[in-house]
Amino acid sequence: MDEKKLPTQEEDFSEWYNQLVLRAELADYSPVRGCMVVRPYGWALWENIQKALDKRFKATGHVNAAFPLLIPQSFMTKEKEHVEGFAPELAVVTHGGGKELEEPLVVRPTSETIIGTMYSKWIQSYRDLPVLINQWANVVRWEMRTKLFLRTLEFYWQEGHTAHATEQEAVEETERMLNVYADFAINEAAVPVLAGQKSESEKFAGAKATYSIEAMMGDTKALQAGTSHFLGQNFAEAFDIKFLDENNQLQYCWTTSWGVSTRFIGAIIMTHGDDQGLILPPNLAPYQVVIVPIYRKDEEKAAVMEVVDRVASGLEAVDVRVKVDERDGLTPGFKFNDWEMKGVPLRIEIGPKDVEKGSIALARRDILGKSGKSFIPLEGYVQAVGDMLDEIQANMLAKATKFRDEHIFEVTDYESLKDVVENKGWAVGWWFDDAENEAKIKEDTRATLRNFAPAEGEGICFYSGKKTNKRAYFAKGY
RNA sequence: CGGGGUGUAGCGCAGUCGGCUAGCGCGCUGCGUUUGGGACGCAGAGGUCGACGGUUCGAGUCCGCCCACCCCGACCA
Structure with a gap:
């Protein structure tokens, strides 16, 4: 093997990625399986991502705070879907100070539960709303298969958590932050993304609706680069987040949460990189x-x-x-x-x-x-x-957008979807929303419904043949 | 957790049929010459051969057990 050169993307995209992350000194493997060490160059990139996002959060009225790493285990069980979703990937602390704890503590996999608990204490009146808090933090999810930046046991991210008086306000917030993410991805990272709603089966554990920005990597696989969740009143009910409205009526809040993680660094690497190495967008590059x-x-x-x-x-x-x-x-x-x-x-x-x-x-x-x-x-x-x-910034966006557009194909029948997701890239088509059919497609092709596409009018579902007003993207993902 | 693979210098590897002092490339240190697309010479430093047990006069090499990591599947920001 020529040690001076990377494996080419063509011959082994996955190995190209692994070696590039190490050789560009972005990150390194840690002594603990599945964890990563973010090296100074990688962290500098993350800091620039943080700055660009944080500026946008502040501009939309949010403030930063810090919530604890350890959460009482019982908190995790209060919202039914949330427990089920996260139970398999929790790290649990059973001992402290040399003694077994009365109640085990979980290392946060996300902070809805602890923040919900605090919000129930802080929110009394409609005058306290909305609450718009973000935190920059690390979280732990016990993953089976890991890959630097894309999926590690511990990762860094920001999680925004907001509480509102009305459903409409919360829905607007969910959409606003999705747009903030899309704007950041496109204008700072030069990563063209498609923003849309996730299907029922792909949504966040405990959410009413999940939205994502999806990016196409250099191997045409899809990467979820950010998510925004409308949580309805699920967490408000589970954590008793209530307020008195103008009419002295006690009501549950409507909440949202949204996050972008160090995974985004993976998106930048795989959107722009070539056989020579990384290509960083000037707006985020540690050195321009x-x-x-x-x-x-x-x-x-x-x-x-x-x-x-x-x-x-x-x-x-x-x-x-x-x-x-x-x-x-x-x-x-x-x-x-x-x-x-x-x-x-x-x-x-x-x-x-x-x-x-x-x-x-x-x-x-x-x-x-x-x-x-x-x-x-x-x-x-x-x-x-x-x-x-x-x-350069503009050219990188144009190039990545062109690549993406050239690898998205309209499908009108199942056979062509199979061909597209197997050999060509992403498929988009009319889709009659049905969880069972979605599962079948996933089983058949290993491609998933990435998110729903903008749709005008009606069409015929490529799978079921039913009339529908929805369109969806399907692709293999990371 | 299932299937496959690998553990020998910081990294990548070789080490034949069991044989005496464990080697090569890259990197590292020093000196000199170099420098417009991955420089070269000379001199150096660096090893519990993954762990434990066994066979043997003798084990990196053979046997057993364990551990770790990687890849492929099921789950995922």
């Missing part, structure tokens, strides 16, 4: 620009570094995230490959020839080779680099 200095002798080094420092500080002054690769003893060629593996959107090369000519060389990560390379005069480089980053 890397500068590789080139020189032979010490005199050259001094002259080159003078320009390098000037270029770097000029960019930093307008908040471009810049890394100067000053590592000694590595050839420029090695550094080019190294930063390509790490997905830095734009590379600037500065050598003696550039110093002499008063220019710098730009190489964009989204277009490899000569066609992605350009030489610009030092004069006005700040503007040029900024424009280039914008262009």
